[in-house]
Amino acid sequence: MSHEVLDKVMDMADELRAGAEESEKLGRLSDDVAKGLKQSGIIRLLQRKTYDGYEAHPREFAETVMGTAGIYGSAGWIGGIVGVHPWQLAFADPRVQDEVLGGDSDTWQASPYMPGGVATPVEGGYRMTGRWQFSSGTDHCDWIFLGAFTGDADGKPLMPPVGLHVILPRSDYQIVEDSWDVVGLRGTGSKDIIVEDAFIPAHRVMRSGDVIDGTAAKEYGVTETLYKMPWSTMFPLGITSATIGICEGVLAAGIAYQRDRVAATGGAIKDDPYVLHALGEAAAEIDAARQQLLGNVDRIYDLVDAGTEIDFEMRATSRRNQIRAAWRAVRAADEIFDRSGGNALRMDNPLQRFWRDAHAGLHHAIHVTSTTYHAAALASLGVEVPAGPLRVMI
Numbered sequence: 599m600s601h602e603v604l605d606k607v608m609d610m611a612d613e614l615r616a617g618a619e620e621s622e623k624l625g626r627l628s629d630d631v632a633k634g635l636k637q638s639g640i641i642r643l644l645q646r647k648t649y650d651g652y653e654a655h656p657r658e659f660a661e662t663v664m665g666t667a668g669i670y671g672s673a674g675w676i677g678g679i680v681g682v683h684p685w686q687l688a689f690a691d692p693r694v695q696d697e698v699l700g701g702d703s704d705t706w707q708a709s710p711y712m713p714g715g716v717a718t719p720v721e722g723g724y725r726m727t728g729r730w731q732f733s734s735g736t737d738h739c740d741w742i743f744l745g746a747f748t749g750d751a752d753g754k755p756l757m758p759p760v761g762l763h764v765i766l767p768r769s770d771y772q773i774v775e776d777s778w779d780v781v782g783l784r785g786t787g788s789k790d791i792i793v794e795d796a797f798i799p800a801h802r803v804m805r806s807g808d809v810i811d812g813t814a815a816k817e818y819g820v821t822e823t824l825y826k827m828p829w830s831t832m833f834p835l836g837i838t839s840a841t842i843g844i845c846e847g848v849l850a851a852g853i854a855y856q857r858d859r860v861a862a863t864g865g866a867i868k869d870d871p872y873v874l875h876a877l878g879e880a881a882a883e884i885d886a887a888r889q890q891l892l893g894n895v896d897r898i899y900d901l902v903d904a905g906t907e908i909d910f911e912m913r914a915t916s917r918r919n920q921i922r923a924a925w926r927a928v929r930a931a932d933e934i935f936d937r938s939g940g941n942a943l944r945m946d947n948p949l950q951r952f953w954r955d956a957h958a959g960l961h962h963a964i965h966v967t968s969t970t971y972h973a974a975a976l977a978s979l980g981v982e983v984p985a986g987p988l989r990v991m992i
Contacts, residue, residue, distance in 0.1 A: 603652070604662045606638040607669070614670040618785065618951070621672060625778050626787025631673055632738045636704050640666060640677040644824065644832075645684035649695070650703035653824055656832065656895045660839040664888065667843025668850065671955030672785030674843045676735040678836030679786075683707035683743060685832055686763075688825045689815040691801040694765050698741050707765075708739035708791075711806070711833075712963070715793055717762055718749035723799040726764060727753070733773070734788040740768045742791065745806065758985075761806035770796040782958025810992075812908070823903040830913045830992050831898045831920075834964045838891055838924045841959035845884050845927035847952040852934040853877065855942065855949055862939075873937045883930035891923040911977035914992050918974040921965055928960045964991060 607614075617631040627635070635641065643659045645651025659681065667674020687695055687707065698705055715728020726746055733742065746762045747755035774790035808814040810829045820826060856877070859867045867873050898916055901908060935942060935953045942949045959965070973988040983989060 601658070603639045603643060603654075604665050607635075607640065607662065607666050610634045610638065611669045614666075614673050615948075618670045618672070618948075621670075621785030622951070624787075625776075625784055626737045626789075627672060627676060627735065627785055631670075631785075632676075632735075635666075635673060635677060636706075641681045641706055642684065642703065643681060644688075645699070645703070646688045646695075649684075649699040651684060653822060656824070656827060656835055656899055657892050660835055660892060660895060663836055663839035664843030664846060667840040668847040670785070671840070671844040671847060671952060671959070672783050674840040675783055675786045675837075675955075675959065676738075678840035680706050680708065680735045680739065682833055682836040683709060685825065685827075686743065686804075686809065686829070687765075688822075689818050689820045690765065690804055692818070693801045697767075697802075698765070705741060706735065706739040708733045708736040708742040709744070710734075710791075711743060711745040711763060713745040713747045713759075713761055714791075715744065715746045716749035716753055716755055717746040717764055717798065717803070718751070718753050720797070723797060724748075724762075724764065724803060725795055725797055726793055727795050728793050730791040731777075732788045733791045734786045736773055736789055736791065737787050742766050742768075742771060744771075744791065744793070763804040763806050763809055764798045765802040765804075766793065766796060766798060770798075780958065782954035782956075823899065826902050827898065828902075828908050828913050828916070831895060831916050834917065834920045834991075835891070835895055837959065837962050837964050838920050841924045841956060841962075841965070842884070842887050842891060842927045844952055844956045844959055845887070845931040848931040848934050848949065848956060849881055849884055851947075851949040851952055852938055855938060855947065859939070876933050876937050880930040880933040883933075884927050887923040887927035887930070890919055890926070894919045894923070910983065910989075910992065911974075914970065914974040914977045914983070917970045917992050921967055921970055924960060924965050925967065928956045931956045 617628045620628040642651045643654040647653050663674050663678040666677045710730050710732050714730035715726050717724035717726040744764050746764055748760040772792040777790035778788050804814055815825055856867045969987050973983050976983050
């Protein structure tokens with residue numbers, strides 16, 4: 599079924615390209631592009647079959663996101679980020695699963711997970727206030743996952759911090775218009791979110807530590823391999839897949855542009871051995887990034903399927919490889935763009951948009967190298983990685 603989804607996306611490639619200009623101007627996906635993505639089923643790839651989802655293999659999800667991003671970066675980005683939320687919803691409290699998807703299996707959920715608010719325990723749940731940035735696709739979503747810290751009676755975060763993922767309906771938060779004016783991924787509409795003293799029933803709250811270490815899935819008796827996958831493998835997968843797919847878009851647009859290009863010196867680019875060498879090397883690097891990411895998720899899936907416990911070192915290694923794949927692809931995309939001349943900068947040349955989008959994708963927090971590389975190296979040496987920044991998102 600996932601291959602059918604990718605086929606549907608490819609069939610609407612011209613519509614995605616045509617809708618890119620309007621989406622860039624709007625600062626969000628146009629209604630037509632969002633409707634097309636919804637009809638393709640890309641957001642239901644990781645969704646439970648109970649709610650008309652496909653329960654696709656993570657590799658197939660990644661391949662579909664890459665293919666979409668290679669057509670229009672912002673559409674692929676939404677496919678990757680919004681598309682992963684039904685995966686987490688699958689091991690939330692069954693009551694909230696039914697609230698979100700019971701009435702409409704095409705209901706989209708946004709995020710972000712960074713703790714932008716404080717949720718204070720009250721009878722029956724929590725009350726929460728805060729502000730969050732980077733809620734990709736939020737204009738077309740009716741529910742949202744938000745990261746928060748647990749608060750004390752005075753509304754201050756507990757120490758040491760206790761993280762939460764809270765799930766809210768559209769009526770409980772505000773989207774801040776004009777909060778997404780950026781150089782790349784403009785069509786993602788990754789706007790700010792404000793919550794003011796909202797009540798969140800306890801069944802709509804997940805402890806972030808339980809989500810990340812797999813306790814949440816065990817608590818609700820999840821048996822499918824897909825939903826036993828580590829959060830630190832699955833959430834980054836959509837983002838990095840989109841980033842690599844965008845770099846594949848750079849490559850395709852760059853080759854199409856260079857095919858008949860004549861340099862300022864009067865020679866055809868196809869006769870320039872230096873440009874050809876750079877193109878060949880960049881193509882190999884982008885393909886290597888793709889294979890590294892897909893091989894990475896295949897390995898983790900197979901281990902989970904075999905009943906192997908995925909420990910911190912395995913999760914850190916997986917994150918290290920995922921991050922490296924993104925950086926590898928974007929640096930290769932730079933080599934292509936840097937050899938495409940001044941006309942590559944023109945706004946009517948799709949090459950420049952792919953290039954801008956690739957760099958915007960690399961700026962996501964999930965692609966920060968420092969702490970993850972550090973943690974992966976420590977773990978490989980048998981050193982216990984301390985709680986704190988080195989364990990965040992691993």
